[in-house]
Amino acid sequence: MAILEVNNIEKHFGSTSVLKDVSFSLEEGSALAIIGSSGSGKTTLLRCLNFLETPNGGTIKVKGETLFDASLKQKRKESELRTKRLHFGMVFQSFNLFPQYTALENVTLAEKLLAKERPDFKTAKKEIYDKINRHGEELLAQMGLAERMDHYPHQLSGGQQQRVAIARALALEPDILCFDEPTSALDPELTGEVLKVIRGLADRHTTMIIVTHEMAFARDVADHIIFMDDGVIVEQGAPRDVIDNPKEERTKQFLSRYTQG
Amino acid sequence: MFWTVTQTLLSGLLTTFEIFAFTLLFALPLGLVIAFGSMSKFKPLKWLIHTIVWIIRGTPLMLQLLIIFYGPGMIGWHVWSGNETGRITATVVAFTINYACYFSVIFRGGIEGVPAGQREAGEVLGMTKGQIFRKITLVQMIKRIVPPMSNEIITLVKDTSLARTIAAYELTFTGYSFMKSAGLVWPLFYTGIFYLLFVGILTLIFNYVERRLSYFK
Numbered sequence: 001m002a003i004l005e006v007n008n009i010e011k012h013f014g015s016t017s018v019l020k021d022v023s024f025s026l027e028e029g030s031a032l033a034i035i036g037s038s039g040s041g042k043t044t045l046l047r048c049l050n051f052l053e054t055p056n057g058g059t060i061k062v063k064g065e066t067l068f069d070a071s072l073k074q075k076r077k078e079s080e081l082r083t084k085r086l087h088f089g090m091v092f093q094s095f096n097l098f099p100q101y102t103a104l105e106n107v108t109l110a111e112k113l114l115a116k117e118r119p120d121f122k123t124a125k126k127e128i129y130d131k132i133n134r135h136g137e138e139l140l141a142q143m144g145l146a147e148r149m150d151h152y153p154h155q156l157s158g159g160q161q162q163r164v165a166i167a168r169a170l171a172l173e174p175d176i177l178c179f180d181e182p183t184s185a186l187d188p189e190l191t192g193e194v195l196k197v198i199r200g201l202a203d204r205h206t207t208m209i210i211v212t213h214e215m216a217f218a219r220d221v222a223d224h225i226i227f228m229d230d231g232v233i234v235e236q237g238a239p240r241d242v243i244d245n246p247k248e249e250r251t252k253q254f255l256s257r258y259t260q261g
Numbered sequence: 262m263f264w265t266v267t268q269t270l271l272s273g274l275l276t277t278f279e280i281f282a283f284t285l286l287f288a289l290p291l292g293l294v295i296a297f298g299s300m301s302k303f304k305p306l307k308w309l310i311h312t313i314v315w316i317i318r319g320t321p322l323m324l325q326l327l328i329i330f331y332g333p334g335m336i337g338w339h340v341w342s343g344n345e346t347g348r349i350t351a352t353v354v355a356f357t358i359n360y361a362c363y364f365s366v367i368f369r370g371g372i373e374g375v376p377a378g379q380r381e382a383g384e385v386l387g388m389t390k391g392q393i394f395r396k397i398t399l400v401q402m403i404k405r406i407v408p409p410m411s412n413e414i415i416t417l418v419k420d421t422s423l424a425r426t427i428a429a430y431e432l433t434f435t436g437y438s439f440m441k442s443a444g445l446v447w448p449l450f451y452t453g454i455f456y457l458l459f460v461g462i463l464t465l466i467f468n469y470v471e472r473r474l475s476y477f478k
Contacts, residue, residue: 092378113392
């Protein structure tokens with residue numbers, strides 16, 4: 001059974017329709033890449049999954065549980081919303097690290113705040129924090145940042161910052177990790193280190209959705225590709241079908257623009 | 262004579278400090294309330310607040326002080342007692358309203374200046390609105406508003422001299438009084454030293470705060 005099922009998502013801002021009847025599913029342990037030109041709705045789709053935008057129609061299910069159903073006029077209680085959000089992790093194009101915290105603090109902050117809600121928090125505070133810190137250190141080491149844990153974001157390069165952001169998103173062990181153009185804000189020479197880390201996550205079968213403009217990377221890493229244009233999914237399938245042998249005219253046009261560079 | 266003048270000026274400085282401290286005490290929280298009102302999604306409230314801020318920023322503080330002090334009495338409402346306390350209270354009220362409006366604009370800039378991505382990053386990590394405000398945006402906001410706030414607060418020190426227009430016995434007035442009573446001009450110039458020292462101490466405090474917040478960008 002698919003870990004994520006998205007059905008008939010609609011989203012409009014005022015009279016502009018941004019997502020039209022978007023449906024797809026994602027298998028556990030697989031990587032999905034969403035490609036398409038700017039303004040095609042890719043980022044909005046990711047933001048809907050992370051509850052940063054509320055869709056106007058459709059349903060979102062994770063592991064069979066309905067997280068969102070537009071037909072139910074549900075009151076969005078903050079506590080429920082928070083639990084639902086934790087199914088997803090999000091890596092932003094502009095990193096959005098917290099500037100007043102070190103790399104390690106960025107990674108551990110949310111986990112420490114969540115730990116406060118544990119019944120044994122008061123009695124075992126030190127052990128809990130130690131464990132969280134160790135977890136954060138492991139994640140940063142995994143990102144190749146063992147030497148940079150106590151650096152503040154402004155002391156790190158863009159590529160290092162984005163790797164901290166990935167560690168931060170992994171800290172709460174989300175079911176699905178979302179990347180919103182993770183390398184678009186980076187200088188070309190820094191994209192490699194971030195892509196390498198994402199590739200590593202894919203090798204370990206982290207369930208991922210990656211919105212990207214890096215076609216070669218998408219073809220390499222993704223198990224499934226979705227091409228979006230003007231708010232609709234034009235074409236989807238295995239990378240060798242969508243990227244190497246696109247059927248739709250719009251996909252062909254888009255890809256030719258990219259391969260021409 | 263020098264000693265007598267110094268003692269009198271110090272008592273004036275105390276009044277100046279009272280006006281300064283109480284204005285800050287009330288104008289800081291009121292400014293925050295006005296800031297939130299000016300960002301309200303409820304349009305009538307937003308327009309009302311913007312109109313008030315426009316009027317307060319658009320007219321001289323001295324005029325506002327005179328209206329606050331003499332206005333109520335003219336309609337038979339004698340809120341201010343005729344003594345020194347009444348004059349200082351009226352000054353603090355007028356200054357609080359005025360400074361809260363200026364502060365509110367600075368606060369709004371500070372709040373809106375924190376990128377939306379900071380709040381969103383907190384949200385996707387499952388933080389509550391309160392946690393996001395306390396743990397993420399608050400410090401960033403404070404860092405942003407320290408320079409403009411230090412400007413306003415230093416201006417407040419010197420604006421306290423306007424209380425002279427309603428005969429509150431603050432620093433400038435005490436200095437001026439020697440001109441009338443003893444024909445001495447230098448005590449008035451001497452008050453400048455007190456203002457400089459007052460502002461000097463504030464500047465050191467602001468520098469310290471800025472340094473303390475300089476560990477991040």
